[in-house]
Amino acid sequence: MPALATAVLPRPPVPDGPPPAFGITVSIAHPGELIRVGLQALVGAFPEVARASSFPSWGALRDRPRGSGGELVLIAAELLDGDRQRAQQLRSCGVKVLICLADCEHRTVAAAVEFEPDGFVIERALDAVELRSAMRDVSAGRVHVPAAMTTGLLAEVRRPTKTGAMVGNLLTPREIQTLRLLSEGRSNKQIATRLGIGINGVKRHVGNVLAKLNCPNRTLAAAEAVRLNLI
Structure with a gap:
């Protein structure tokens, strides 16, 4: 993921639409250290983010300290391990959930949709603009579906x-x-x-x-x- 390995933009481009509420906490859960650390640095540069933390496993994410403000969790699909209760457990606490998919193949997407998240992002197509757009959508109560995911599945159907x-x-x-x-x-x-x-x-x-x-x-x-x- 070249976009995640490069230097962090001090103020990433701002997509259209109203910004999320200021002071949001973002928790990133991904088993890949390079991706996880890169995402944390990228998200932490967004001015509306009060704190960005990263976790290598479901257990670490589950046991994370909880703040009093709004929280968004960006989690790799594999950390949910096919267990819908994990996603439900996150949402039951009022947390917005973005699932990070490794690709947008039909089977990958169909499995992830069963978790009923607030949105999706595709790892290989992720950059500052797409990530911030996804955060804005879910913060505004819209389900974020990337263009790459829609295009790929449309061809499949x-x-x-x-x-x-x-x-x-x-x-x-x-x-x-x-x-x-x-x-x-x-x-x-x-x-x-x-x-x-x-x-x-x-x-x-x-x-x-x-x-x-x-x-x-x-x-x-x-x-x-x-x-x-x-x-």
């Missing part, structure tokens, strides 16, 4: 061998319900009321649906769902 049943198997029952409701043009608030869940839960479900259908917005997701006979 559109392969002639891909069927609606294969795509549908990637969606959880709750995501199918969410897909049906957003296809009816319902807002996140209306979906939350119908499903009896919180608005943040709806945002995660919508983000997962968009990622699994490889669609950049709700309109295209609804069209893709009809094309694949998912609804």
Whole structure:
């Protein structure tokens, strides 16, 4: 990852959109020392970050000292070890979770989506602008899906061998319900009321649906769902 090994920018470029709240704490969990230390240095240079810490394992992250302010955790997918409870444990404390994927291959993404994070970043495509954009999105309550991830999965879904049943198997029952409701043009608030869940839960479900259908917005997701006979 050349972007992580170079000198740290004193003030990384600012992407469009409102900034996250000042004073955010960022915890980085990655088994690779070079990547972990590089990310910590990069994130620590962002002016809205009060403190950036790094951890080599799930256990170290779990036992980290907790502050009183907002926290965002950037965690390598392999440290979740296929255990959804780990991601749920982080989110139950009000922590925003960004999953760092080694690549954007279909199987990698499909497995990571099951953790229902607040967003994703792709390790090999990560730089200061993308990382800060991801932090801004999740801090504002939006699910961050990188362009590389959307493009790669879109090509996968559109392969002639891909069927609606294969795509549908990637969606959880709750995501199918969410897909049906957003296809009816319902807002996140209306979906939350119908499903009896919180608005943040709806945002995660919508983000997962968009990622699994490889669609950049709700309109295209609804069209893709009809094309694949998912609804």
